[in-house]
Amino acid sequence: MSASPLIEQLIQALKCLPGVGAKSAQRMAFNLLERNRDGALHLSRVLHDAMEHIRNCERCRTFTESTICHICDDPRRAESAQICIVESPQDVIAIEQTLQFKGRYFVLMGHLSPIDGIGPSELRLDVLQRRLEDEKIDEVILATNPTVEGEATAHYISQMCEKQGIAATRIAHGVPVGGELEYIDGNTLTHAFTGRRKF
Amino acid sequence: MSASPLIEQLIQALKCLPGVGAKSAQRMAFNLLERNRDGALHLSRVLHDAMEHIRNCERCRTFTESTICHICDDPRRAESAQICIVESPQDVIAIEQTLQFKGRYFVLMGHLSPIDGIGPSELRLDVLQRRLEDEKIDEVILATNPTVEGEATAHYISQMCEKQGIAATRIAHGVPVGGELEYIDGNTLTHAFTGRRKF
Ligand SMILES: [Zn+2]
Numbered sequence: 001m002s003a004s005p006l007i008e009q010l011i012q013a014l015k016c017l018p019g020v021g022a023k024s025a026q027r028m029a030f031n032l033l034e035r036n037r038d039g040a041l042h043l044s045r046v047l048h049d050a051m052e053h054i055r056n057c058e059r060c061r062t063f064t065e066s067t068i069c070h071i072c073d074d075p076r077r078a079e080s081a082q083i084c085i086v087e088s089p090q091d092v093i094a095i096e097q098t099l100q101f102k103g104r105y106f107v108l109m110g111h112l113s114p115i116d117g118i119g120p121s122e123l124r125l126d127v128l129q130r131r132l133e134d135e136k137i138d139e140v141i142l143a144t145n146p147t148v149e150g151e152a153t154a155h156y157i158s159q160m161c162e163k164q165g166i167a168a169t170r171i172a173h174g175v176p177v178g179g180e181l182e183y184i185d186g187n188t189l190t191h192a193f194t195g196r197r198k199f
Numbered sequence: 200m201s202a203s204p205l206i207e208q209l210i211q212a213l214k215c216l217p218g219v220g221a222k223s224a225q226r227m228a229f230n231l232l233e234r235n236r237d238g239a240l241h242l243s244r245v246l247h248d249a250m251e252h253i254r255n256c257e258r259c260r261t262f263t264e265s266t267i268c269h270i271c272d273d274p275r276r277a278e279s280a281q282i283c284i285v286e287s288p289q290d291v292i293a294i295e296q297t298l299q300f301k302g303r304y305f306v307l308m309g310h311l312s313p314i315d316g317i318g319p320s321e322l323r324l325d326v327l328q329r330r331l332e333d334e335k336i337d338e339v340i341l342a343t344n345p346t347v348e349g350e351a352t353a354h355y356i357s358q359m360c361e362k363q364g365i366a367a368t369r370i371a372h373g374v375p376v377g378g379e380l381e382y383i384d385g386n387t388l389t390h391a392f393t394g395r396r397k398f
């Protein structure tokens with residue numbers, strides 16, 4: 001060990017960040033110590049608060065520090081009678097940035113993956129089922145990733161919709177097969193929404 | 200704003216890390232929330248402790264949570280009667296990893312840069328001066344970066360040594376001009392130490 005025990009601990013702890021290896025962690029640790037202690041103390045506090053207080057929205061399951069997220073809590077978002085199904089909160093951000101979709105979301109926080117023990121109850125499809133029964137919903141837009149698991153998940157949910165007599169559509173053009181929704185530019189996502197077809 | 204206020208705060212706060220832009224910060228925030236809340240809480244605590252408790256070693260000025268760092272505190276490191284002058288704590292780590300140097304250090308925490316208002320007192324050369332007067336020192340190895348400022352700083356310190364009748368040497372071969380010490384491999388650094396010449 002060549003740094004002090006506490007600096008070594010800091011370098012190790014920074015490696016919990018995705019994409020940060022030993023060398024970047026060392027660079028980050030010394031950079032913060034040398035140049036930005038206030039920023040680091042602020043990050044420490046916000047990290048703590050976020051990990052302690054951010055839970056899942058009771059309606060759409062996205063991350064929020066409130067019981068109901070700000071999208072679910074906005075009555076104007078119910079007017080379109082549409083629900084968009086996505087795999088992750090980052091997908092919500094990507095779609096919101098297109099400014100094309102005015103409805104609500106349901107965030108699966110994953111996709112069906114029997115081999116990993118992720119079935120309908122892990123994705124809380126019971127919560128979605130109650131929404132299909134209780135809310136006025138004209139269309140469910142399936143915006144899961146165009147991967148094998150994402151397609152299987154979309155198929156499963158389309159069957160839930162069919163039983164409930166609700167139209168299910170799948171986003172289409174422009175999403176490259178095998179790609180991940182959160183990395184796609186807004187223009188492509190807009191086209192994918194416009195070109196959606198009945199599932 | 201498309202994420203919750205607390206998630207937005209977290210994404211903004213993560214941008215204090217060097218090399219982390221908006222997109223990486225978003226990826227980090229959601230990755231920690233989804234997969235590693237314990238790691239993030241641990242990072243929060245260690246960040247706080249490190250920023251609050253890490254100060255400069257009273258003898259060599261490197262970062263430490265003790266009054267005297269573990270290298271200055273090791274009596275065997277005084278036996279060689281050598282002091283190596285470096286610009287940053289990362290340089291100490293790089294040199295320690297070569298296992299070639301058995302003496303002590305003095306860490307400038309920068310280099311002379313009159314235009315930025317960094318003179319001898321900012322680099323605490325008064326502390327170095329006292330060590331040159333009080334300790335048994337046969338050789339001062341100047342391992343500042345081979346940049347204009349690093350060379351000027353080495354020159355200034357070599358003059359302090361001369362007045363004190365202490366030999367000053369400059370590390371040599373292998374350090375590419377304009378390069379930064381902390382990014383150089385151990386082998387090159389070993390050669391630079393072996394091939395040092397009188398300043
Ligand atoms: Zn919600």
Ligand SMILES: [Zn+2]
Nearest residue numbers: 256259268271
């Ligand atoms: Zn020390």
